[in-house]
Amino acid sequence: MSVSLSQKTLDPAELRPLGSKDPSWGRLAAPNPLVRVIKGLLRAAYQEKLSIISLIVFFLLWEGVCYFKIIGPYQLAPPSKVLKLLIAKLATQNPDGAYLWAHALSSLGLALSGFGAATLFGVPLGLLMGWYPRLNHLVRPVFDLLRPIPPIAWIPLAIIWLGIGGVAKGFIIFLAAFVPGVINSFTGARLTNPVLVRVAKIHGASDFTAFWRIGVPSAAPMIFTGLRLSLNAAWTTLVAAELVAASQGLGFMIQMGRRLARPDIVIVGMLTIGLLGAFLSWILSKIERSFFAGRAS
Amino acid sequence: MTPEPQTPDPAKRSNPAAKTPKAVKVLVRNLTKSFGSLLVLDNLNFVVYAGELLCLVGPTGCGKTTFLNCLTGFLPLTAGEILVDGQKASFKKGDLGFVFQESSTIPWLTVYDNVAFGLKIKKTPPEVIKERVERILTVVGLNPFKDLYPRELSASLDQRVALAREFATQPNLLLMDEPYGQLDIKLRYYLEDELRRIQEREGTTVAFVTHNIEEAVYLADRILVLTQKPATIKEEVIVTLPRPRRFDDPSFVAIRDQVTAAIQWW
Known part of the structure; x- marks a missing residue:
C-alpha cells in the first residue's frame, strides 16, 4: 500500500496544473524535441526579444506611413532617408552650411x-x-x-x-x-x-x-x-x-x-x-x- | 594572549603603582551642566590619574555622554571647570582620542587610511604615520584587513579600526563612550582584553563610560559610580584584582555586587 502511494505521488503527470492536457508536463525528459524548441523560441520572444520586436514594428510603421504618403514628405521623412542623410551629413555641408x-x-x-x-x-x-x-x-x-x-x-x-x-x-x-x-x-x-x-x-x-x-x-x-x-x-x-x-x-x-x-x-x-x-x-x-x-x- | 612569559606581571606592576601617589591627568572641579532647566551633571568633583583606566558607571541616561562631551569641549560647561594637564580641556588642542558608541569609521577610506586618519589631520610626517599605523595594525590584528573598506567589515572589526585609529595618534587622554555596547558578549570580552593590553603597552590614560557593571569591574583600575540624573558621584571603587580577571572569581563577584548595590537608585 505504501508502495502504491509513493508511486502515485511521484508520477509527474499527476502534478500538472488542473485542466492542463499536456501529457509532457512535468516529465524529466521531454519526448518531443520540436515542441521544446518551439516553446523555447516563444518564451525567448516573449521575454527577451519583445523589446526588439517593438522597435522593428515602430520603424516599419514609420517607414510605411511615409511610403504610403499617409504623412506627406514635407512633414515627415522615413527612417531610411534619415539614416542616409545621417551618413551623408558626415561628408557634406549642404544644405545647412556645416558638417x-x-x-x-x-x-x-x-x-x-x-x-x-x-x-x-x-x-x-x-x-x-x-x-x-x-x-x-x-x-x-x-x-x-x-x-x-x-x-x-x-x-x-x-x-x-x-x-x-x-x-x-x-x-x-x-x-x-x-x-x-x-x-x-x-x-x-x-x-x-x-x-x-x-x-x-x-x-x-x-x-x-x-x-x-x-x-x-x-x-x-x-x-x-x-x-x-x-x-x-x-x-x-x-x-x-x-x-x-x-x-x-x-x-x-x-x-x-x-x-x-x-x-x-x-x-x-x-x-x-x-x-x-x-x-x-x-x-x-x-x-x-x-x-x-x-x-x- | 601575549606571548612573553613575563606578561602576567603588568597587572602586578600596576598594583604597586596604585599605592604610590600618581600624577593627576584630569581634574574635574564643581562641574555642573544643565540644558535649560534640566540639570544633568550636578557639581562633580574627581580626578583621573595619569595612566589609569577609569570607568564611569551609571544608569542609562544619567549624563555619562554629556560628561564626555563637556570633557572634550564640544559642550560648554554651565559651571565649574575641567582641566587636562592643568589646562582648560578642549578638543581644539587635538591631543584627545574618542571612541564612539556607534560606528565611526570613514566609509570611503580603507582600514589602513582610517587608522592613519587622525595622524594625517595632525599633519604627522608620512614616515611616522607609516611606522605607527603599521605597528598598531599588527597590535590589534587588523593587518589582514588593511585594504578593505569598512562596509566589508563585521561590527567588531569596525570598532577595532576606530580603536586603532585613536591609539595610533597616541592620545594624551582616551575617552570611550560605551564603545562595545553594540557588540555581542564574546566579541566584547575579546575587545576588552585587547583594550587593556594596548592601554598597558602605550601607557594611555583612559576614561571609559559604560552602563555595564561587569565590563567596568573587568577593565577598571578605578570605578566611579554615578547616580541617576542629575548625576553626582555616589561611590568610588578601587579595583586591585590581578589580571587577567575572572568573572567567576569570588572577589570579582563581590566587587560587582558592591557596584551593583551602589548603582541601584530604585
Whole structure:
C-alpha cells in the first residue's frame, strides 16, 4: 500500500496544473524535441526579444506611413532617408552650411562650457552652503527666488545683456545646470554623518579641514547625482539656447531643417542630440564608477 | 594572549603603582551642566590619574555622554571647570582620542587610511604615520584587513579600526563612550582584553563610560559610580584584582555586587 502511494505521488503527470492536457508536463525528459524548441523560441520572444520586436514594428510603421504618403514628405521623412542623410551629413555641408560633426562639436562646446562653469561655481557654493549655516541663510533667499524661473525665460534678458554671441547661449545653459549642482551638493554636505565630523575635530581639525576631509568626500555621491542632473539640464536647454541666433550647432541645424522644409534634417539633428546626450551621461557614469571603486555609494 | 612569559606581571606592576601617589591627568572641579532647566551633571568633583583606566558607571541616561562631551569641549560647561594637564580641556588642542558608541569609521577610506586618519589631520610626517599605523595594525590584528573598506567589515572589526585609529595618534587622554555596547558578549570580552593590553603597552590614560557593571569591574583600575540624573558621584571603587580577571572569581563577584548595590537608585 505504501508502495502504491509513493508511486502515485511521484508520477509527474499527476502534478500538472488542473485542466492542463499536456501529457509532457512535468516529465524529466521531454519526448518531443520540436515542441521544446518551439516553446523555447516563444518564451525567448516573449521575454527577451519583445523589446526588439517593438522597435522593428515602430520603424516599419514609420517607414510605411511615409511610403504610403499617409504623412506627406514635407512633414515627415522615413527612417531610411534619415539614416542616409545621417551618413551623408558626415561628408557634406549642404544644405545647412556645416558638417554634422561641426554642428555637434559646436553644440558640445557650448553645453560643456555652460555645464563646466555651473559645476565650477555651483558645486562649491552648494557644499559651503550645506556646511556653513550662515552662508546658507545669506544666499538661500535669493537662490530660492531665482530657482523656479525656467532658464529659457532668461533668453530675452541674456540677449539684452550679452548680445547674441556664444556668451549669451552659455549663460542660459549655465543657469539651467547651476541649480541642480547647488541643490545636490548642498544636500550632500548637509547629510554628513556628525560622528565623522567629530572624529576629525577631536584630532584637532579646524572647521574647514573637517569640511574638506569629511564633508566633501561624504557628499561625493550626491555631487555626482547633481552633475548628472546638471549635464542633463545643460543638454536639454541646448536647442533653446541656440534659438538665440546661431550659425552652427545642432539646434541651428534643426531650425534650418524647419526653414527648408526638410524633416529629415530636423530628425537627424534630434537623433544626434539624443545620442550625444546618452553618450555624455555614459561617460559621466564611467567616471563616477571609477571614482567610487571599492566604496559603497 | 601575549606571548612573553613575563606578561602576567603588568597587572602586578600596576598594583604597586596604585599605592604610590600618581600624577593627576584630569581634574574635574564643581562641574555642573544643565540644558535649560534640566540639570544633568550636578557639581562633580574627581580626578583621573595619569595612566589609569577609569570607568564611569551609571544608569542609562544619567549624563555619562554629556560628561564626555563637556570633557572634550564640544559642550560648554554651565559651571565649574575641567582641566587636562592643568589646562582648560578642549578638543581644539587635538591631543584627545574618542571612541564612539556607534560606528565611526570613514566609509570611503580603507582600514589602513582610517587608522592613519587622525595622524594625517595632525599633519604627522608620512614616515611616522607609516611606522605607527603599521605597528598598531599588527597590535590589534587588523593587518589582514588593511585594504578593505569598512562596509566589508563585521561590527567588531569596525570598532577595532576606530580603536586603532585613536591609539595610533597616541592620545594624551582616551575617552570611550560605551564603545562595545553594540557588540555581542564574546566579541566584547575579546575587545576588552585587547583594550587593556594596548592601554598597558602605550601607557594611555583612559576614561571609559559604560552602563555595564561587569565590563567596568573587568577593565577598571578605578570605578566611579554615578547616580541617576542629575548625576553626582555616589561611590568610588578601587579595583586591585590581578589580571587577567575572572568573572567567576569570588572577589570579582563581590566587587560587582558592591557596584551593583551602589548603582541601584530604585
